[in-house]
Amino acid sequence: MLDKVYEKIKKGEIKDRINIIKPEISSSGNKTIISNFEQFCNSIRRDKKQVAKFLYKELATSGFVDRGRLILQTRSPILEDKIQKYLKNFVYCHECGKPDTILQKEGRFYILKCEACGARRTIKL
Ligand SMILES: [Zn+2]
Numbered sequence: 001m002l003d004k005v006y007e008k009i010k011k012g013e014i015k016d017r018i019n020i021i022k023p024e025i026s027s028s029g030n031k032t033i034i035s036n037f038e039q040f041c042n043s044i045r046r047d048k049k050q051v052a053k054f055l056y057k058e059l060a061t062s063g064f065v066d067r068g069r070l071i072l073q074t075r076s077p078i079l080e081d082k083i084q085k086y087l088k089n090f091v092y093c094h095e096c097g098k099p100d101t102i103l104q105k106e107g108r109f110y111i112l113k114c115e116a117c118g119a120r121r122t123i124k125l
Pocket residue numbers: 093094095096097098114115116117118119
């Protein structure tokens with residue numbers, strides 16, 4: 001069992017320490033629901049309130065978090081694209097492309113720090 005894992009590491013099949021969970025999106029009436037929203041936010045190590053705020057703004061809607069789910073007050077076919085946009089802007093390192101980053105508040109700005117390569121980038125939210 002362990003040998004197999006080491007083999008995979010050697011082959012470079014296991015690269016990322018972070019496993020981003022795929023958001024489970026469904027719609028109900030005129031609402032869109034991400035049923036594993038909290039798990040998704042935990043997997044990218046981001047504050048769910050901040051991720052939700054980004055999505056409300058991008059989709060020009062409101063919503064709320066309920067028992068780990070995010071409920072958006074709109075039926076949106078572009079939600080998946082907006083989640084990808086969030087990952088691209090606020091999770092993936094622009095230098096090495098890895099998702100091993102943390103977001104830290106510094107004054108009026110946020111700093112995206114990469115734990116894999118050490119790159120830093122200032123972000124205005
Ligand atoms: Zn990096």
